Amino acid sequence: xxxxxxxxxxxxxxxxxxxxxxxxxxxxxxxxxxxxxxxxxxxxxxxxxxxxxxxxxxxxxxxxxxxxxxxxxxxxxxxxxxxxxxxxxxxxxxxxxxxxxxxxxxxxxxxxxxxxxxxxxxxxxxxxxxxxxxxxxxxxxxxxxxxxxxxxxxxxxxxxxxxxxxxxxxxxxxxxxxxxxxxxxxxxxxxxxxxxxxxxxxxxxxxxxxxxxxxxxxxxxxxxxxxxxxxxxxxxxxxxxxxxxxxxxxxxxxxxxxxxxxxxxxxxxxxxxxxxxxxxxxxxxxxxxxx
Amino acid sequence: xxxxxxxxxxxxxxxxxxxxxxxxxxxxxxxxxxxxxxxxxxxxxxxxxxxxxxxxxxxxxxxxxxxxxxxxxxxxxxxxxxxxxxxxxxxxxxxxxxxxxxxxxxxxxxxxxxxxxxxxxxxxxxxxxxxxxxxxxxxxxxxxxxxxxxxxxxxxxxxxxxxxxxxxxxxxxxxxxxxxxxxxxxxxxxxxxxxxxxxxxxxxxxxxxxxxxxxxxxxxxxxx
Numbered sequence: 001x002x003x004x005x006x007x008x009x010x011x012x013x014x015x016x017x018x019x020x021x022x023x024x025x026x027x028x029x030x031x032x033x034x035x036x037x038x039x040x041x042x043x044x045x046x047x048x049x050x051x052x053x054x055x056x057x058x059x060x061x062x063x064x065x066x067x068x069x070x071x072x073x074x075x076x077x078x079x080x081x082x083x084x085x086x087x088x089x090x091x092x093x094x095x096x097x098x099x100x101x102x103x104x105x106x107x108x109x110x111x112x113x114x115x116x117x118x119x120x121x122x123x124x125x126x127x128x129x130x131x132x133x134x135x136x137x138x139x140x141x142x143x144x145x146x147x148x149x150x151x152x153x154x155x156x157x158x159x160x161x162x163x164x165x166x167x168x169x170x171x172x173x174x175x176x177x178x179x180x181x182x183x184x185x186x187x188x189x190x191x192x193x194x195x196x197x198x199x200x201x202x203x204x205x206x207x208x209x210x211x212x213x214x215x216x217x218x219x220x221x222x223x224x225x226x227x228x229x230x231x232x233x234x235x236x237x238x239x240x241x242x243x244x245x246x247x248x249x250x251x252x253x254x255x256x257x258x259x260x261x262x263x264x265x266x267x268x269x270x271x272x273x274x275x276x277x278x279x280x281x282x283x284x285x286x287x288x289x290x291x
Numbered sequence: 292x293x294x295x296x297x298x299x300x301x302x303x304x305x306x307x308x309x310x311x312x313x314x315x316x317x318x319x320x321x322x323x324x325x326x327x328x329x330x331x332x333x334x335x336x337x338x339x340x341x342x343x344x345x346x347x348x349x350x351x352x353x354x355x356x357x358x359x360x361x362x363x364x365x366x367x368x369x370x371x372x373x374x375x376x377x378x379x380x381x382x383x384x385x386x387x388x389x390x391x392x393x394x395x396x397x398x399x400x401x402x403x404x405x406x407x408x409x410x411x412x413x414x415x416x417x418x419x420x421x422x423x424x425x426x427x428x429x430x431x432x433x434x435x436x437x438x439x440x441x442x443x444x445x446x447x448x449x450x451x452x453x454x455x456x457x458x459x460x461x462x463x464x465x466x467x468x469x470x471x472x473x474x475x476x477x478x479x480x481x482x483x484x485x486x487x488x489x490x491x492x493x494x495x496x497x498x499x500x501x502x503x504x505x506x507x508x509x510x511x512x513x514x515x
Contacts, residue, residue, distance in 0.1 A: 107307050111301060112302060116313065155419065163396050214349065270345055
């Protein structure tokens with residue numbers, strides 16, 4: 001069971017009902033492992049994802065550059081008092097994403113999904129779903145499989161690395177992966193899931209990677225928040241039956257082309273974008289003079 | 292086209308902050324440590340491209356130093372790699388350099404072991420924690436560490452490869468990928484075998500006994 005494009009994944013998912021069934025068969029064949037072992041490993045990842053979120057919510061976690069820390073707690077303050085504009089579900093998911101990124105910034109243990117720089121998106125959305133919609137862990141794990149299927153196609157046909165494709169390749173991919181997971185968890189069809197991914201990826205196309213002082217803190221942490229919002233918006237639209245006009249595979253191809261056009265200054269080198277603003281330069285100087 | 296596992300998407304489980312600059316870097320250095328096959332006494336890292344411009348911020352330096360001491364990407368001790376290296380009296384050098392037309396996240400590692408054994412490798416961190424080793428001992432090669440990998444250095448002459456593969460076949464070990472490289476005919480050749488099964492130590496010993504075999508290294512599949 002192999003797939004290299006959205007079209008192939010969809011054709012196989014129509015046979016096996018869900019994307020996660022196809023992805024499970026793919027992995028089982030590829031790794032020579034039985035489904036039980038794969039599920040166990042996914043459960044461990046899901047456990048570490050939740051542990052990381054909790055770590056950042058328990059206390060203020062300052063990043064290495066001291067540019068971020070405590071944002072997750074500030075968001076928590078808002079939703080615990082029902083004082084939100086976007087609603088509690090969105091605020092909660094955002095706080096979880098911020099939290100993971102705080103833990104990541106201080107060399108804490110996280111699960112890259114697909115990368116560490118975008119590791120807040122998928123866990124943030126999934127833990128919110130688990131809590132707000134009482135989704136059992138088994139179903140969340142299926143969401144992880146669905147998300148992986150989308151990530152594999154993007155990796156094969158475009159890129160998941162900020163150094164190669166900018167932030168669209170990291171937070172953009174994470175957002176597309178999460179969007180598909182939400183759709184399948186909430187009962188949408190495989191076609192809807194692919195539409196959600198296509199929409200999510202289009203919405204973040206061209207997003208550059210411009211880390212201040214080269215650290216995975218600013219703007220990465222807040223870009224994870226937009227990845228969460230974007231993923232939820234895309235899945236909401238897809239679940240409503242709104243389709244992506246441009247098919248998923250064509251969006252992935254376009255993203256690869258955009259990567260090629262993106263100068264290296266905007267691909268994780270900290271030589272462009274907000275990384276070269278006066279304030280960013282000031283932080284960079286302060287951080288590296290301390291070493 | 293890359294061969295991805297779902298655990299490249301949901302994973303690796305790793306210490307932050309960057310899958311390419313922290314986890315990938317640790318993995319490359321770990322493979323260097325395994326190829327050297329002994330504790331490191333001295334190391335020089337030559338950083339290229341994005342690795343050179345942003346390595347301090349991502350803890351790439353700590354990850355690389357941790358890797359050459361055998362720490363894996365999910366080891367929370369990576370944070371303290373410099374202190375650990377100091378305890379072991381490892382001499383560490385970092386420099387920036389142009390390694391040519393390679394991936395932006397590429398590093399060359401020159402290692403000297405405690406018995407004065409020297410090796411150098413070049414590896415690229417290609418995103419999402421995945422890596423490629425592209426050169427060992429100035430010979431261009433290509434492997435990922437996603438499989439159990441056997442690396443042999445042997446004299447390029449007829450029959451040696453057959454002996455190696457026979458030993459593997461007798462132990463029921465399936466070869467997934469196999470590549471042979473040599474600078475020129477009759478010299479020291481490098482062979483890479485990526486296998487589906489783990490290779491037990493006894494099999495390595497047997498291969499090591501083959502005549503004209505210079506060295507055999509096993510790099511177990513790195514999971515995470």
